[in-house]
Amino acid sequence: MDFVGGTKKEPGQHWKKMYVSTGDFKVIDELGNFLLLQLSEPKILFSSSYSSFLFPREFTAIRRFYTSDEPYQATLKFFFFKGDKIVENLLERIYKYTKWNEGFNFTLNIQPYQVDSYSELCDKILNALDVAGQDDKVIVGGVIGYSNEGSCENLFAKAKASSLINQIATHLININKIRSMLEECKSKKGENLYDCNAYKAYIYNNIVQLYAKAGGIPWIPGENLLQNTAVIGLATARMDREYVVGVAFAIAFLGKEIKSFLTTSTYNLNELDKDILKSKGIYIPRKTVEELLKGIVASCKKRILTIRRFVIFQTPIIVQEELTGISEVLRENDWFLVHVKNYGFPKRIYNTQTSDWGPYRGTYLLDKDHLDSFKDTGILKAVLATTGRAFVRSNRGEEEIPLYKATPRPIELEIHASRIAGSKPLNLSIYIGRLILLLNKLDWEAYTYWPKLPFVIKYAQRVATIISKVDEKTRNKLKYALSLTPELRYIM
Structure with missing residues (x-):
């Protein structure tokens, strides 16, 4: 060049x-x-057959102009605290938006798992990563931020380390970030809480991440x-x-x-x-x-x-x-x-x-x-x-x-x-x-x-x-896994 x-x-x-x-x-x-x-x-x-863009910030514009040539599919096993309506709404919207005919050629099957305690939630996420095996079609997800005690301590680091070791993609959502965003949306007069632009952008961002974690190139x-x-x-x-x-x-x-x-x-x-x-x-x-x-x-x-x-x-x-x-x-x-x-x-x-x-x-x-x-x-x-x-x-x-x-x-x-x-x-x-x-x-x-x-x-x-x-012990396993130059998507 x-x-x-x-x-x-x-x-x-x-x-x-x-x-x-x-x-x-x-x-x-x-x-x-x-x-x-x-x-x-x-x-x-x-796509090579579509016009170039400067920014993909407006996902509605992306959907109008872009359809992926190669189909991708994945199953998201997602763990969260029982009765958390915020997370339930988020999962519903992610599933709904990925079912649209336009946009990424991406089929996402969401399997929600609700748990009764914070410690159980963290244990379930880590156990799911250990038993999933190397399967590109499975993404293990869950909510972090409820607690930072016991098995929840350094959960992000432990989950991403396990993701790299087992080569299973992970999708972790911080509940505090969502709550803060919704509080900001609530302060804006005349806007439906879940139709707030910031919240919708967050959902679209999750879809882009999940598509990339499934092996797609957005x-x-x-x-x-x-x-x-x-x-x-x-x-x-x-x-x-x-x-x-x-x-x-x-x-x-x-x-x-x-x-x-x-x-x-x-x-x-x-x-x-x-x-x-x-x-x-x-x-x-x-x-x-x-x-x-x-x-x-x-x-x-x-x-x-x-x-x-x-x-x-x-x-x-x-x-x-x-x-x-x-x-x-x-x-x-x-x-x-x-x-x-x-x-x-x-x-x-x-x-x-x-x-x-x-x-x-x-x-x-x-x-x-x-x-x-x-x-x-x-x-x-x-x-x-x-x-x-x-x-x-x-x-x-x-x-x-x-x-x-x-x-x-x-x-x-x-x-x-x-x-x-x-x-x-x-x-x-x-x-x-x-x-x-x-x-x-x-x-x-x-x-x-x-x-x-x-x-x-x-x-x-x-x-x-x-x-x-x-x-x-985890560090030694992680160093070996990294010596094999795994894909970056396992740490996203």
């Missing part, structure tokens, strides 16, 4: 005129040491940002003197159909340089990153995939020994290593032209000094708004809405790249920025408001956190 173009720099030329705007970005202005761009939204497709990239590319997320969690690295990696078969997988590794605190640890913080040592990448490369070859580019997103800091390890393993490939910082970050982006000063999603600030020095350093720095205002197409036409509930906080990017011959640093920066915007849209667990981070980081962090929370 060619990166988007720009014009050659002329001495003394103003930055705003230095690069031409293309369909992928628009140059807005200079802000101090930053070049301000607006990235265009990557398109997505619901939508695919509408552009070739992922052609011959493996995208990897790395995140860490601490366990006593050890650190566990959660890994999620995604591959787009033929550049379109996304399949995502998981793996993990651990390393000891003694393997880290004390001076770096003290001055910069936790990082991933060379030996660990080499082992992980070799495993991912082998996994791609096993699936007979030609991968020319690797893009790695991570939350730990980047150090030279990690870069050395990546260069060694991926010496025959183009690669990017991107540190994504989304906390402890004081910068905000405001747009005084909007009613609430909210920026547009895709607002991109590039550090001009690093653009100039990239030839020598191989490093780029940028700030990206992954939440913000956006123009969303729906059954009512196109409308501008805020994809956030509070002041949008941008993410800070430090991009390290192999010296990709003939590619300008601006073009590389734009590719990474738009790839992040696309990866936000491929998180089928949260299609209404996408998370700030690329979905591979989100699930990598979930893997690391779950491993750190379960007991040692």
Whole structure:
């Protein structure tokens, strides 16, 4: 894939005129040491024979334009507390909406199981996962949040660990989230409680999740940002003197159909340089990153995939020994290593032209000094708004809405790249920025408001956190299961 173009720099030329705007970005202005761009939204497709979309937020619009070519079916065994009318209503609506003739070609058989006590509920969910066996047509579900005592303690982590070990999809619903949502709906005058837009969106979101957990692919990239590319997320969690690295990696078969997988590794605190640890913080040592990448490369070859580019997103800091390890393993490939910082970050982006000063999603600030020095350093720095205002197409036409509930906080990017011959640093920066915007849209667990981070980081962090929370016996089983690179849907 060619990166988007720009014009050659002329001495003394103003930055705003230095690069031409293309369909992928628009140059807005200079802000101090930053070049301000607006990235265009990557398109997505619901089927190769239908029009492309920017956002799948309005499910009614999805249903109108999209019918899955391949049928999927699943049985949802769902456990909840006896007499909980909120859950009964939710299950009825999920079943009703999946029975419509339009939309996903998805048959969902719901088997409700009501229990008398909170502890029994948690036991039933975990037991169902242990006895179900590897069956892609079964999803074990239940309500969490009633209690956090006894077998209910860390229920989410224990259930997802069992899901990965047994390769059975799970669907857990937090009762407190539903109650809070309905309270918010109740405060809006003139709206029927269960016809509230937020509640309906929540139901549709559950349907998208269940379809993905049954093995379906709700939508695919509408552009070739992922052609011959493996995208990897790395995140860490601490366990006593050890650190566990959660890994999620995604591959787009033929550049379109996304399949995502998981793996993990651990390393000891003694393997880290004390001076770096003290001055910069936790990082991933060379030996660990080499082992992980070799495993991912082998996994791609096993699936007979030609991968020319690797893009790695991570939350730990980047150090030279990690870069050395990546260069060694991926010496025959183009690669990017991107540190994504989304906390402890004081910068905000405001747009005084909007009613609430909210920026547009895709607002991109590039550090001009690093653009100039990239030839020598191989490093780029940028700030990206992954939440913000956006123009969303729906059954009512196109409308501008805020994809956030509070002041949008941008993410800070430090991009390290192999010296990709003939590619300008601006073009590389734009590719990474738009790839992040696309990866936000491929998180089928949260299609209404996408998370700030690329979905591979989100699930990598979930893997690391779950491993750190379960007991040692479960942890050992889980590590073995993850060594086989199971599909990501088992941890959704």
